[in-house]
Amino acid sequence: MAGDFVEKLAELHRTGARIIYVVTDEEERAVALCRTALEGHGRGDGPAVAIWSRTRGLDPVDPMARSGGAALEALFRGGERPLVGVLLDFHLELEDRAVARRLRDLLPSFYPQRRCVVVIAPRLRLPEGLTGEATVLRLPLPDHDELAHVLASMLPPGGRAGEAAVHAAIIAAAGLTYTQAQRAFNRALHVDPALGPAAVAAVLDEKQRLLARDRGLELVEVKERPEDLGGLDTFKTWIRERALAFAPDARKFGLPAPRGVMLLGVQGCGKSLAAKAVAGLLGVPLLRLELARVLGAGDGAEEGLARALESAEAIAPVALWVDEIEKGFAGSAPGQGGDARAARLLGSFSTWLQERRGSVFVVATANDVTRLPPELLRRGRFDELFFVDLPDLEARRAILGLHLAKRGRDPERFELAAVAEQCGDYSGAELEQVVVGALHRAYALGRELEPQDLRRLAQDLVPLYRTYEEQIKALREWARGRARTAGREAAVVDLFRKAGDAPPAR
Numbered sequence: 001m002a003g004d005f006v007e008k009l010a011e012l013h014r015t016g017a018r019i020i021y022v023v024t025d026e027e028e029r030a031v032a033l034c035r036t037a038l039e040g041h042g043r044g045d046g047p048a049v050a051i052w053s054r055t056r057g058l059d060p061v062d063p064m065a066r067s068g069g070a071a072l073e074a075l076f077r078g079g080e081r082p083l084v085g086v087l088l089d090f091h092l093e094l095e096d097r098a099v100a101r102r103l104r105d106l107l108p109s110f111y112p113q114r115r116c117v118v119v120i121a122p123r124l125r126l127p128e129g130l131t132g133e134a135t136v137l138r139l140p141l142p143d144h145d146e147l148a149h150v151l152a153s154m155l156p157p158g159g160r161a162g163e164a165a166v167h168a169a170i171i172a173a174a175g176l177t178y179t180q181a182q183r184a185f186n187r188a189l190h191v192d193p194a195l196g197p198a199a200v201a202a203v204l205d206e207k208q209r210l211l212a213r214d215r216g217l218e219l220v221e222v223k224e225r226p227e228d229l230g231g232l233d234t235f236k237t238w239i240r241e242r243a244l245a246f247a248p249d250a251r252k253f254g255l256p257a258p259r260g261v262m263l264l265g266v267q268g269c270g271k272s273l274a275a276k277a278v279a280g281l282l283g284v285p286l287l288r289l290e291l292a293r294v295l296g297a298g299d300g301a302e303e304g305l306a307r308a309l310e311s312a313e314a315i316a317p318v319a320l321w322v323d324e325i326e327k328g329f330a331g332s333a334p335g336q337g338g339d340a341r342a343a344r345l346l347g348s349f350s351t352w353l354q355e356r357r358g359s360v361f362v363v364a365t366a367n368d369v370t371r372l373p374p375e376l377l378r379r380g381r382f383d384e385l386f387f388v389d390l391p392d393l394e395a396r397r398a399i400l401g402l403h404l405a406k407r408g409r410d411p412e413r414f415e416l417a418a419v420a421e422q423c424g425d426y427s428g429a430e431l432e433q434v435v436v437g438a439l440h441r442a443y444a445l446g447r448e449l450e451p452q453d454l455r456r457l458a459q460d461l462v463p464l465y466r467t468y469e470e471q472i473k474a475l476r477e478w479a480r481g482r483a484r485t486a487g488r489e490a491a492v493v494d495l496f497r498k499a500g501d502a503p504p505a506r
Contacts, residue, residue, distance in 0.1 A: 002033060002146055005139060009037035017135050018110040020118045024139035029178045030120045031086060038084050047082035068093025072102055075115055082114035091121040100127040123303040141314040142178050144170060150181050165195035172203040175315040180210050215308045216294035220286040224276040230402050231395025232270060235386050235486035243281050258383055260362030264369050264483055265388030266472055268429030271365040278363050279319040287312055288321045291328030295345055305345060309352050316358035325364040326371040346373055353381040369478050386486040387479035390427055395487060396420035399428050403435040415451045422458045425465035434458050
């Protein structure tokens with residue numbers, strides 16, 4: 001990836017680009033790659049490169065040129081040789097209208113005097129008059145080869161780390177910046193110079209901390225399997241089929257990499273659990289994207305989102321879980337207040353969903369479909385949309401059995417068919433509370449759990465459906481013809497009959 005960046009930058013300079021804007025937090029790495037790309041493109045006949053910052057001026061042309069305006073003037077006093085000014089944090093200087101105006105005035109002289117400006121900044125911020133003049137590049141995260149170079153430079157001579165151990169540490173560091181990888185590898189080598197399992201765990205722990213702090217990403221430990229999902233039979237069958245497309249020969253067969261799935265529906269019916277089960281079935285790590293944290297970063301929200309998505313691609317193959325996606329992009333649709341910033345963020349995210357590289361399987365969940373922007377529901381963003389409704393009778397029985405077994409009880413002892421019948425409008429989360437509440441009651445009475453405890457709790461608990469019946473019916477109506485049902489097909493017929501509607505046409 002760094003090689004592609006170097007080639008692109010060199011090509012832009014050769015073809016006369018006047019302003020190149022590099023968006024990255026890795027300033028030191030970006031400067032080094034700029035030198036590699038520009039100083040002769042490997043032939044020794046390239047332009048001179050001068051580095052500018054507020055503290056050191058335009059080095060080595062004019063160290064006293066410490067203001068933005070002075071830097072631009074010094075750039076054109078740099079002699080006859082072609083010159084590239086690499087300007088650090090110059091986006092802050094361009095906030096001064098006089099500096100932005102002077103740069104625009106100088107632009108016609110760039111090509112005849114063989115000048116070029118490369119701005120390196122952590123975020124994209126250009127005045128309106130310069131947006132059409134600048135070519136924007138994003139410095140990609142280090143690829144496998146760069147990470148291998150980082151680790152090799154840190155290994156002691158004659159070290160005890162084997163090839164397999166080195167490979168495991170490099171894979172664990174995927175998604176980190178150059179300096180973050182150095183920090184993680186340093187910690188790993190301190191734990192175990194042979195890079196054994198404890199060292200790899202140290203890299204993963206460091207990555208989890210850094211991703212959460214800098215990218216709004218959380219590495220979620222996955223223990224759930226499809227068998228831990230009660231009901232959702234259609235969804236489980238579908239995801240098993242998609243999992244096969246990750247096999248090495250799937251590309252030869254003509255299958256594209258699976259893109260992802262949107263799960264819409266009633267709260268507490270297993271959407272989050274399904275997201276975790278997907279990662280377990282695919283055999284890939286699960287990243288949870290905290291949209292509220294990333295998008296709440298004010299002016300840096302767009303860059304924060306871009307960095308988070310880039311990290312997900314670097315870690316691929318991975319499942320990316322975007323929980324309650326409708327809340328992240330609230331206000332982006334024209335009828336929701338016309339928030340221009342939210343609309344831009346939605347546009348960036350939608351474009352990434354359509355064009356992303358690598359095996360990033362996106363699992364998005366939503367509760368309130370009325371707040372979902374239409375762009376997210378368009379085919380091509382996701383492979384399928386599933387509607388997750390309240391569980392049917394058989395699913396309720398399965399869910400009760402799973403929660404009893406999880407707590408060391410034999411489901412066959414508890415007359416679950418009768419309890420499931422009693423819990424007609426209960427969500428999966430409410431069925432779990434039936435089991436947990438019954439256990440509390442039995443424990444308080446100093447005896448083992450009995451079937452009547454479950455029936456008593458089922459009778460006492462008030463399900464969400466009774467409070468939000470109209471909203472749930474409206475949700476079902478919306479899903480008809482727009483999304484596949486995640487449960488058994490027969491269950492939908494039963495539910496629509498119960499709601500007083502005809503079954504949906506299929």
